[in-house]
Amino acid sequence: MKTAKQLATLAKQAAPTIALATTSEKNDLLKKIAYSLQMNATSILEANEKDIQRAKQNNMNEQLLDRLRLTADRLEQLADSVLQLIHLPDEIGDLSAVIHRPNGLVIEERIVPFGVVGMIYEARPNVTVDACALALKTSNAIVLRGSSSAVESNKALVHTLKKAFEQTTIDPNCINLLENTSKAEATQFIKLKGLIDVLIPRGGAALIQKVVEEATIPVIETGVGNCHIYVAKSADLHLTKSIVLNAKTQRPSVCNACETLVVHEDFAKRHLSSLAEALLKEGVTLLGDSFAQSLHASIGSATDTDWSTEYLDLTLAIRCVSSTIEAISHINTFGTKHSDAIITNDNEEKEVFFTQVDSACVYHNASTRFTDGFEFGFGAEIGISTQKLHARGPMGLKALTTTKYCISGNGQIK
Amino acid sequence: MKTAKQLATLAKQAAPTIALATTSEKNDLLKKIAYSLQMNATSILEANEKDIQRAKQNNMNEQLLDRLRLTADRLEQLADSVLQLIHLPDEIGDLSAVIHRPNGLVIEERIVPFGVVGMIYEARPNVTVDACALALKTSNAIVLRGSSSAVESNKALVHTLKKAFEQTTIDPNCINLLENTSKAEATQFIKLKGLIDVLIPRGGAALIQKVVEEATIPVIETGVGNCHIYVAKSADLHLTKSIVLNAKTQRPSVCNACETLVVHEDFAKRHLSSLAEALLKEGVTLLGDSFAQSLHASIGSATDTDWSTEYLDLTLAIRCVSSTIEAISHINTFGTKHSDAIITNDNEEKEVFFTQVDSACVYHNASTRFTDGFEFGFGAEIGISTQKLHARGPMGLKALTTTKYCISGNGQIK
Structure with a gap:
């Protein structure tokens, strides 16, 4: 099993292949992912059944069991939601501002991907697919750390998603799953500043609290709603x-x-x-x-x-x-x-x-x-930010992008 | 001397008075601040001289001494830069988006202040004035933690700035200085999540590193430029x-x-x-x-x-x-x-x-x-972000604002 650092390093190396992909290359990959989910449904559901059996032995309550459970219908819905991303606009490379300075400098503010997104989340295996698809659509690589209770489902899902990369120029290391779900490895994961550009925790108050206190990667806090x-x-x-x-x-x-x-x-x-x-x-x-x-x-x-x-x-x-x-x-x-x-x-x-x-x-x-990205008309949601930095409220594709100033001159000095 | 927590609590209580101030009330306060700096120049320069003398005894090098030093000219420039903020647009309360949903919900995305900004910075006392003025223009309260080497200058400056609040409806606790410049108190300061909404460190690599590792408040990392x-x-x-x-x-x-x-x-x-x-x-x-x-x-x-x-x-x-x-x-x-x-x-x-x-x-x-807010035409600068969340590159007034979704309905349920 690879460590969080190894997986993040591979993702960082792979990130330029998705960053440089065209909109149609990315949409083609999303289509292949949707098909791969459909074609590999049996093995995914088998893996999920292992998680369900283990959870039952651990006396997981029915409500959590329901969140953990995948069915053929739910898998089809997941594939559908990936396909829907194809029709959403791709803003990567667009200019959010152009400034012409009196000295002749032209300052373009370009919309660019973060690079590598980190996601740490609990239970629901559908987040695995949603997060990967949203990251790829916004030209980001992603490293996932799901909960131990969903580890078999997550492994099967990521394995399935990686198959979709086979006939593309995009490196499958753009999506990586941390299979070691120990707490110690999670602590390593959230401190991988320099390898991971932004960390999005999704889960209960205890998880969010741990991340806020220990992470060195910049965090977008989500979800706890009183x-x-x-x-x-x-x-x-x-x-x-x-x-x-x-x-x-x-x-x-x-x-x-x-x-x-x-x-x-x-x-x-x-x-x-x-x-x-x-x-x-x-x-x-x-x-x-x-x-x-x-x-x-x-x-x-x-x-x-x-x-x-x-x-x-x-x-x-x-x-x-x-x-x-x-x-x-x-x-x-x-x-x-x-x-x-x-x-x-x-x-x-x-x-x-x-x-x-x-x-x-x-x-x-x-x-x-x-309060939901779909209800707000964003067409997708990676989480709901409860912090004030970068994104606030439901986060769609835009929240997975940042900007970069590109300044063109002809010899300007200060 | 008040603790960081006491000062931040006072700032949080005071914040609504600046959040609710009109543009003209804020601009009037900025004008009074500029005048107060001019009128109290003598006592500010005396306080600065104490810092300079102590720094010389501690063998501070000439370059750092120069950054610490205030002069009548520099004070006038500081007052000028506060006055210039008056002419910059006030975006607080503006709508960055309006979404009309098919179910009749109207979702306004309003530009709002953060609430309380925290600033931790080194040496240069002019940052004290710049940061306060930028925070107030964007309807934020601010808590400052400057370096121990500039503590007398900072105390005199904040005292001077607070005088400007006297004939206004805005609470002078909207600007507070942490006079206890111990490292232990700084550690308390950067963990005041819930009281301070965003933390901006400005200084050398060691300061930035400490903040990134220990802060629980969301951070906008700035400045280290290799x-x-x-x-x-x-x-x-x-x-x-x-x-x-x-x-x-x-x-x-x-x-x-x-x-x-x-x-x-x-x-x-x-x-x-x-x-x-x-x-x-x-x-x-x-x-x-x-x-x-x-x-x-x-x-x-x-x-x-x-x-x-x-x-x-x-x-x-x-x-x-x-x-x-x-x-x-x-x-x-x-x-x-x-x-x-x-x-x-x-x-x-x-x-x-x-x-x-x-x-x-x-x-x-x-x-x-x-790479500078003024050179980019922003008219002001609170720092240069080297992170990808929220703001990237030179940060002007906009970087000190966030958004809020205000949703109006007539009984919509899901």
Whole structure:
């Protein structure tokens, strides 16, 4: 098994072959990848079954098992999503700016790939394919470190993807998987500054935390979403019910699901009981502050820990506030700068919320569930950035590019 | 003396007052800062004199002393540069994109400030004023950690700047200086994730290295410049002499000065001796590989360490190569991704160099000394990014902003 450093070195050496590939060469490679996924479905599903069996022996819960599981249908969807990338524009080589200086210098700002992207992620093997395809479309090489629970699936997928390079001029080392999934090797991986240009972690809070603290490669932090919906005084009950139920229950395990409801006391007095009933009916466990608890007998007691928790299940914390400013302060204190919504009919209040809530995505009268590259119309998504550097919110192809200044002169000196 | 955490907490609390300030309120504050610098010149220069005296006792060399020294003229230039910011556009609140989705959602991508910027830097006290002014113009609060050698100057400058806030609605805690310049407190400072949104280090390689390894705040790496000029086979001797002399000798202590000359052997055989004469005449020490040494008796011996060294003085390393590909490989191996130039009359060769040299700024037939926010026409500069995330190359006001998605709906659920 190769070390992280060996794999990254190979990827760095291979990177120029994808950097110099034309749009049609890259699209041809993506097409071959989609076909290869279809043609090798049997061996991929066999490998995945090994992961599933091992996970079951380790008592993995059904929800995580479902994320780990590949099926023929899911493989076809994966291949489809690779094919869809072909139709998205290729901005590599485009000029994002041209500056003509008085001294005659012409400064072109060109859109260029990063070089080598590093990805460290958990469980879901579909990320393996998505990340490779997005990296290749943006002319980057990529080194992947998936979780140990998905290692057989990931090996089979990367092996399948590498086959697609066979009749091309692009080096298959443009995609490399770290098969050694030990923690020690992961630590080596995230310190490969100079070999890997950007590191994207995708996973739970513990993984993100480790990467932020230990990585020397520049990181784009993603994903942890302690998302809030603030129900203001003037909110419409019908609209509120519909949005809150959707944001909490449609898919509770994802980062853009709602975790805490912040409710203005005036609204709470009138409608919290009815809203609570609707949520309880959908199986949601409710934990609230003393004000919330006083309004419905089935609301349990929330602590400060609840305000900070990304439940990722059918639990909802409820905090009552006496003003929009208090709501904003709660969100900025306990949130993760991911996605937060206000429900109100007051446009001035909406604007205060938009301006002062310090999150990647702020919503008015809509579900937080829309924070997603596809829902934003980007056609693809590599993750959702919760940091403010480089990219913020859903990241499409553009987030995998950087720029370079190319300056042409005829002898200019300073 | 307040701790880094206390100062950052105060800055975070103060940040909304500058975030909500209008363009004219911010420009008014900048004007007051310029006046305050002029009115308090005497006490600033007295404080600077204390730093100078201490530095002399510590045997600081003349070049560093010069960087530390403030004069009435330099203070006036500093005030002038603050005034100039008033005339630069204020993009905060502008929309960088508007997306209308088929489901009726309107997604605005707004340009917003980071919140709190952290700056850790060495020696030059003018950075204190520049950084504060740039942060305020972009609606950010800032926490500064300057070097211990400039602490008296920095205290006097920040005290002076804070006076300018007196008759405004903007909280003076939007600019805070860490007066405790111990290394332990610096370590605390660069780990204040959650309080500081972005960290910009400016200084030598050791400082940058420490920040990259230990910071938990997202970092924009700046400044270390091991810059190359590659003299290709077809280069014009006259043009080459002019550019190389400028890039090496005009101001050798800065990051965009040339440190290594890479020369095609064909050019070297014909012209290296003459080029060496011109450099020696300007007092440049030359260190070369054996090929270079064989062409002029005054060229000393260079080792691998020389290829990696940012001399920041009148020393130049010379490496001879037999092809452009070898030159590019040398630059990508030993360079710092800052600024590298090719001198050639061959446009195809220029394009290969532009595409394959992995640096923020690549030049054709011009001096590397132009890598600078003012020379690029940005009107201001907070530093020169040598990383690929967020900003690359000279950073003007734009680099101190981020974006936020503001999504307006009328009940959309997923």
